[in-house]
Amino acid sequence: MPDRRATQETARIDLENGFTMHDYRTKLKLLKDSGTTRTLENREGLLCPACGREFDRLFVTEEETTTFETPAERPFCLARTDEKLLLCTH
Ligand SMILES: [Zn+2]
Numbered sequence: 735m736p737d738r739r740a741t742q743e744t745a746r747i748d749l750e751n752g753f754t755m756h757d758y759r760t761k762l763k764l765l766k767d768s769g770t771t772r773t774l775e776n777r778e779g780l781l782c783p784a785c786g787r788e789f790d791r792l793f794v795t796e797e798e799t800t801t802f803e804t805p806a807e808r809p810f811c812l813a814r815t816d817e818k819l820l821l822c823t824h
């Protein structure tokens with residue numbers, strides 16, 4: 735049995751070497767995919783790379799700009815890698 739703290743540690747999304755959803759394939763459910771922009775649902779209690787709390791949805795884009803037509807109704811965090819911008823809603 736791994737100890738609880740070690741498990742929590744690995745549940746946090748790690749951006750050190752960039753982000754690829756394939757690293758978290760079993761934990762994130764793909765809701766929308768336009769090729770360069772994806773919306774994912776957190777199924778397994780992954781933790782936000784910014785604040786370390788569990789998030790609800792993860793939005794990932796490789797585009798330079800993104801527009802949201804509807805305001806986020808919940809707190810959200812931003813994180814970035816060299817290629818991607820991530821938005822986690824809580
Ligand atoms: Zn967060």
